[in-house]
Every structure is written in structure tokens, then in C-alpha cells.
Amino acid sequence: MKKKSDPMGDGGRGDELLRRAWEHAGHYHVPAQRSREEAWERLQSRIAREERGASHPVLLRRIALYAAAGVILFLALGILFRTVTIEVPPAQKRNLTLPRKVEATLNSGSSLRYHPYLFRSRVYLWGEGFFRVPHGTPFKVITEKGTIEVGGTAFHVSVGKQHLEVACYEGKVLVRSGEEKILLHQGEGVRKTGSGTIERYHLPPGSDRPSWDKGSFSYHDVPLQRVIEEMEKQFGVKIHLPADERHYTGYFTTASLEEALQLVCLPMGYEWEIRGNEVFLRKEE
Amino acid sequence: MDSGTFKKIFDRYYDNIRNFLYYKSGDIEVAEDLIQDVFLKLWENRKRIREESVGGYLYTIASNLLKNHYRRNEITFRFINTMVKEEEKETPEYMLEVKEFDERLQAVLAAMPEKSREVFLMHRIDGLTYREIAERLELSVKAIEKRMQKALLFLEQYLDQRI
Numbered sequence: 001m002k003k004k005s006d007p008m009g010d011g012g013r014g015d016e017l018l019r020r021a022w023e024h025a026g027h028y029h030v031p032a033q034r035s036r037e038e039a040w041e042r043l044q045s046r047i048a049r050e051e052r053g054a055s056h057p058v059l060l061r062r063i064a065l066y067a068a069a070g071v072i073l074f075l076a077l078g079i080l081f082r083t084v085t086i087e088v089p090p091a092q093k094r095n096l097t098l099p100r101k102v103e104a105t106l107n108s109g110s111s112l113r114y115h116p117y118l119f120r121s122r123v124y125l126w127g128e129g130f131f132r133v134p135h136g137t138p139f140k141v142i143t144e145k146g147t148i149e150v151g152g153t154a155f156h157v158s159v160g161k162q163h164l165e166v167a168c169y170e171g172k173v174l175v176r177s178g179e180e181k182i183l184l185h186q187g188e189g190v191r192k193t194g195s196g197t198i199e200r201y202h203l204p205p206g207s208d209r210p211s212w213d214k215g216s217f218s219y220h221d222v223p224l225q226r227v228i229e230e231m232e233k234q235f236g237v238k239i240h241l242p243a244d245e246r247h248y249t250g251y252f253t254t255a256s257l258e259e260a261l262q263l264v265c266l267p268m269g270y271e272w273e274i275r276g277n278e279v280f281l282r283k284e285e
Numbered sequence: 286m287d288s289g290t291f292k293k294i295f296d297r298y299y300d301n302i303r304n305f306l307y308y309k310s311g312d313i314e315v316a317e318d319l320i321q322d323v324f325l326k327l328w329e330n331r332k333r334i335r336e337e338s339v340g341g342y343l344y345t346i347a348s349n350l351l352k353n354h355y356r357r358n359e360i361t362f363r364f365i366n367t368m369v370k371e372e373e374k375e376t377p378e379y380m381l382e383v384k385e386f387d388e389r390l391q392a393v394l395a396a397m398p399e400k401s402r403e404v405f406l407m408h409r410i411d412g413l414t415y416r417e418i419a420e421r422l423e424l425s426v427k428a429i430e431k432r433m434q435k436a437l438l439f440l441e442q443y444l445d446q447r448i
Contacts (some may be wrong), residue, residue, distance in 0.1 A: 017444045025409040028364040030304045031313050043324050
């Protein structure tokens with residue numbers, strides 16, 4: 001940095017004085033209250049203070065924005081993944097149309113869960129249901145005991161603690177249970193019991209829907225306990241059955257409880273007493 | 286502009302701009318308050334300011350802040366002259382004479398029109414060349430030379446009078 005040493009040009013009246021002022025001013029210093037380092041410290045603390053003050057609203061706004069987006073996403077996902085559960089009370093049946101025009105009939109005491117928006121081709125079943133699936137529509141019934149896969153048929157599923165039973169009334173049905181894969185054609189049924197044994201059987205000729213859908217329940221060599229449970233569901237009563245391992249073959253209808261008890265209990269050698277909503281069974285003397 | 290660059294700019298310009306504010310205001314308290322605001326503004330706008338043009342930007346902010354925040358009265362300079370101290374071993378008569386001259390010069394500078402004064406002092410005290418001053422004040426070198434000329438004329442006119 002080269003200073004201009006003589007900007008004053010040619011000499012004049014005040015030449016000497018000017019020269020002196022020039023020199024003198026060159027030795028001036030501006031007074032200081034604080035050093036540059038102190039000024040830097042001060043500036044840094046001011047910057048920190050202002051950024052804290054300024055960044056808070058922005059930060060809060062940002063957090064609020066993310067929170068709102070999160071809530072919306074959560075709600076959207078909630079709707080998308082929402083499931084509908086249908087529970088059928090005892091002594092009732094329920095007809096409903098599921099997504100993709102699948103028609104379902106649920107028996108008393110059954111429950112069905114499905115997604116109205118996502119995974120529309122699958123339902124979760126406990127109890128008994130009859131499904132009519134439009135041709136070409138993939139459809140799955142998922143149960144604790146296995147999965148039933150179809151592509152346009154009519155079939156019946158019954159699932160309980162001890163059993164899984166599937167009957168195919170139209171088309172084809174694939175049943176997967178554990179390691180087993182069973183393909184059913186029209187008029188065929190399969191029954192898997194608690195012990196894991198698999199029984200295939202044929203439906204009565206000409207049947208197009210399970211008998212329970214018509215108010216009639218037919219059994220062939222079925223544990224008595226299961227028949228009694230069905231009666232409980234159909235009539236909405238509690239039936240007290242002493243321990244009994246025997247099987248039952250026959251039928252009952254939902255016309256009246258008294259008649260059903262006659263059809264089931266008489267052949268098995270039971271007397272009964274109805275007290276309100278409860279039925280007590282006793283071995284005949 | 287990262288914080289490292291910011292520090293570099295601070296170190297380079299702090300003294301000069303603080304002095305500049307003093308030349309304009311004659312008040313070191315005002316100068317040292319406003320210099321903080323100048324650099325705070327730079328920090329806030331650091332993303333928009335290119336490093337090459339930062340000098341002119343800083344001087345402009347300094348001028349504007351002074352215009353907005355400082356109501357100018359008659360100013361009094363309290364420059365510290367190292368020459369006065371250096372020559373303490375000289376005779377009392379000489380010392381008195383130097384002191385008198387110093388007082389007169391400071392008074393004349395305080396009375397000088399601001400534009401001439403700041404250029405004169407930037408050159409004499411900060412040791413900036415005309416080109417450097419021109420760049421910082423965003424003026425032509427010719428304009429700086431003109432202002433210097435006016436400063437010298439002013440000094441010449443008033444130094445031998447008591448103000």
C-alpha cells in the first residue's frame with residue numbers, strides 16, 4: 001500500500017502548513033473502546049442470540065408442519081388399512097355383499113373381518129360362512145386353521161377350535177391347511193379335525209348351498225359337542241351337556257328349540273329341561 | 286459464505302469500517318455500536334453476498350446505518366497522535382506548539398465537508414490507496430482525487446486561521 005506522498009502539487013502560500021498537516025494526520029489513530037477481538041466476541045454472542053430468537057418460530061412451524069403431515073398420513077393409512085368386522089349374534093344369520101361383489105352368508109356366532117380398501121380379495125373368518133364369488137375374481141378366506149383360495153365359485157367354510165370344514169358347491173376351491181393342499185371340485189367337501197385327520201366327503205346331490213343356510217342342519221358322524229354348539233348358536237341358548245365323546249348322525253331345523261332337542265337329544269338318550277335361556281341335559285334313567 | 290470466510294472478512298474490514306464510521310460521526314461509541322450492526326447485517330445476508338463485492342457492501346451498510354441512526358451535530362475528533370507522544374523528550378515550547386497544531390488540525394478536520402474528510406482520513410490514517418478507497422466507496426478514482434483536492438484546499442484555507 002503505497003501512500004501518495006505529495007498530492008499537493010506546486011507550492012503555494014500554505015504549502016508548509018499543508019505538508020505538516022499531511023504528515024501529522026498520517027500519525028493519527030482512531031480511539032478505541034474495545035479491541036477487534038472483543039468486538040468479535042460481542043458479535044458472536046449477538047449472532048447466537050438473534051439466531052436463537054429467529055430460528056424458534058421457524059423451527060416450531062416446521063415441527064407443526066411435520067406433525068400435521070404425520071397426522072394426515074396416519075389418518076390416510078388408517079383409512080386405507082381399516083378393517084371392517086362383522087359379528088353375527090347368536091340365533092341370527094347375516095347376508096352381506098363384500099368388495100368385488102362377493103356375496104357372503106354368515107352363520108350365527110360367526111365373525112368376518114375384511115379391508116374395504118386394500119386387500120379386497122381376502123377376508124378373515126371365524127365360524128361359518130358361505131361365499132359366492134363372481135367368476136374370475138380371485139378370493140381368499142383366511143382362517144386360523146387354513147386358507148381357502150378360489151377364483152369364482154360358491155363354497156362353504158366352517159372353522160372352529162377343533163375343526164376346519166370346506167365344501168365346494170360350484171367351481172374349484174383350494175384349501176391350504178398346515179402343509180396340506182387340498183383341491184376341491186364341485187360337490188366335494190373336506191373336513192379336518194383337531195387331531196389333524198383329513199376326511200373328504202361328497203355333498204348330497206343337487207345341493208347348492210349349505211343346509212344351515214336353509215335352516216336345516218344335517219350331520220353324519222359328527223361329534224355331539226359340535227352339534228350342541230350349533231344348536232346354541234342357532235337358538236341363542238346355553239346348553240349344558242355332560243362330558244360326551246359320542247358322534248351324532250341326523251339333522252335338526254331351526255323351526256323350534258323343542259323340536260330340535262327332540263331330534264338330537266332323544267336319539268342320544270338325553271332328557272332336557274329348559275330354564276329361560278339355559279337348557280340342562282341329563283342322561284335318561 | 287461460511288463462518289471461516291466471515292471471520293476473515295471481519296478481520297480485514299473491522300478497523301477500516303469502524304474508523305470510517307468515526308470519520309463520519311466523530312463519536313467512537315456510535316462507531317463501535319454500528320460496526321456491530323454492520324457485521325450482523327452481513328451475517329444475516331451472508332448467503333446473498335459474494336466475497337468479491339463484500340467491501341463495497343460493508344461501507345454502504347455503514348453509511349446507511351449512520352444516516353438512519355445518527356443525528357449529526359457538530360463533531361469533535363479525539364484522534365490519538367503518536368507523533369505527539371514520540372516527541373515527548375522535546376522542549377516544552379515545541380511540545381506546546383505541536384499540541385496547538387494538533388488541536389487546530391483536528392478542529393479543521395471536524396469542520397471539513399464529510400465527503401472530503403472521510404477520503405482524506407481513509408488515505409492518511411488507514412493508508413488506503415485512492416483505488417482502494419474508490420472500490421470501497423464504489424466511486425471512480427477520479428472522484429476520489431477530486432475529493433482529496435477539496436480536502437487539501439479546505440485545510441489550506443483554514444489551518445492558518447483559528448477556528
